[in-house]
Amino acid sequence: MPPGGGVGGGAGAVLDRGDWRAQLPPEARERIVNKILEYLLRHHPVSNREGLQELNKIALRFEGTFYAAATSQSDYIWKISLKIWTMETKSQSTRPYALPSNPAGNSCEDSAGKGKILNTPPSMASINNGLCHQKRARLPPSNQNENQNPVDYISQLPNDIIAHIFSFLTTKDAVKTSVLSKQWRSTWTSNQYMSFSLPPGSSWNPKSFIAFVDSVLLRCTAIQVKRFLFDAPYLAFMQSSLDTWLQFAIMHDVEEVSITPHYWHYNIYALPQILFLCTTLVSLCVSQCCFSVFSAVNWCSLKILRIEYAELNDEGMVRVFSGSPVLEFLELKSCQGVKHIMVESKSFRELVIDSHEFRPGQGLMLKIWAPRLLKLRLLGNSQGGDFSLDEVSSLIEAELNFNMEICALDKVKARADLVKGLLKRLHHVMKLVMGSWCLQALSLMGARDMFLPSLECRHLILLSTAGHKRVPEAIAKILESTRLLEKLFIQMTCTPNSAIGLKAERAGCRVFAGEEFWNLVKWRIYQCLMHLRHVEIVDGGASLLAWEPVLSLLKFLLQNALWLDKIVINSTNSKSSQAFEPSPQLEVGRILLSHPKCSPSAKVILRYPFQGCPSV
Incomplete structure (x- = not known):
């Protein structure tokens, strides 16, 4: 990975943004605490109720520490997994595995962005001493000789579980998992979920970013790419690189594509023709992209289509609808140029028009004709025009x-x-x-x-x-x-x-x-x-x-x-x-x-x- 954390530098370039703790269900934390308790019982078996309660308290404090310190859900899971693996192998004094480097020879920074390798967390004893200073009951020693026979439990996870974990991570975080176990050193190369994201306003190096993505795709061994997500700054010279990345995903039977370029100097990314001929595409979300170059559409598997901030026309939309026979959901947000939406497909179920832009010369009336439509939503600020519902009898x-x-x-x-x-x-x-x-x-x-x-x-x-x-x-x-x-x-x-407050003296009148x-x-x-x-x-x-x-x-x-x-x-x-x-x-x-x-x-x-x- 290039210097600066790969996809833009720093640990802030993660997929799960916002208040991740509010989105994490309580049962997820309970499952993690139970896993930690299982680990403690495996190495510190107890025979009485008091010992079990003491282990449960340790597991709760252990999980709570990382829950409070983590910056995202992926960071929370990653730190706990790394800690368990470190304690499992009993190798606090051993240097951890370095992250794989890209062809340029650059190594990945740690989650704090301050070093070239990940520092080994403290031992279980130091965590317990830091969490609680009160006297605890002494735990019985383990019956296993773990120093002679270390067991890598993370490597024993089924491939389906590993793939499910990767589906929640950005590609940068997926590469970081190479330090978790010996088997996972190269497991990230078979990741089917590619997510190259960077929050707006973050510092980044365009050339390093392109080199990182090229390196990931070069090492990819997955037969199919289920998801390709690009949510990062975009410059004009990146047109050919983004075309190549999309072509790679399409050649690997991609099912979900999301393209959200952050423009500098108002550059417009023109979608390549190959994207409109992707027969495996199921979900497509594009923002601030140009649709003027396509001539034919073959989206025979597409069910979900979202288009934001785009210049469209009726002829192009007719091609989209005729080339998407199983389309179920369509959302047009802040789009202009469309005067008619005519969909005859029996599978078409939901239409969302958000902040439609009416402009003189492009039509001041948006007409909707969809006899099979079940749900219609007209949202946002739509100035200067009218809506006409010609045929919506199934709503x-x-x-x-x-x-x-x-x-x-x-x-x-x-x-x-x-x-x-x-x-x-x-x-x-x-x-x-x-x-x-x-x-x-x-x-x-x-x-x-x-x-x-x-x-x-x-x-x-x-x-x-x-x-x-x-x-x-x-x-x-x-x-x-x-x-x-x-x-x-x-x-x-x-x-x-x-929201005018009511005076206390008016409470009685x-x-x-x-x-x-x-x-x-x-x-x-x-x-x-x-x-x-x-x-x-x-x-x-x-x-x-x-x-x-x-x-x-x-x-x-x-x-x-x-x-x-x-x-x-x-x-x-x-x-x-x-x-x-x-x-x-x-x-x-x-x-x-x-x-x-x-x-x-x-x-x-x-x-x-x-x-x-x-x-x-």
């Missing part, structure tokens, strides 16, 4: 969570008509998600356009801005149309205007507006009240003042819904409540509990994430 789930600027009065009615037209084409869906912008557009409809088309929706999700004054009007129009509604979900998004409004529209939504059973509210930390519109709705439903089973209030607020001022969620729960209810079985449930806060 069972739809999400309208996009937004468009409304700055001129003459566009208010046009935006409201857009949402109303989309709902007309989605009248048959069973699950409907509506974003804050669509709700606001409906609330601006005049009396002449008040009534919406009848919807067959059973599950309705509303993403509302907390404190918006016209939220009740929009919700009333939706409830009036969803006469068979059974489950209502409202997520309140907290904004700076709606709260006035909730909106009850008169709901009594006036009761005759319009009475059919919805005949079927509604479940209501759930998710609060992102709104104040009690911002809760007023939604609270008035909850009180109305509690008093008029005949078969209401429960009202659930979920709080996601990260701020703990003050002792002198009860949280808004608790206050809302108390108000609802004391309010009359129509259904005898109706329950009010408050879920609060902090310890010590009672649940209602």
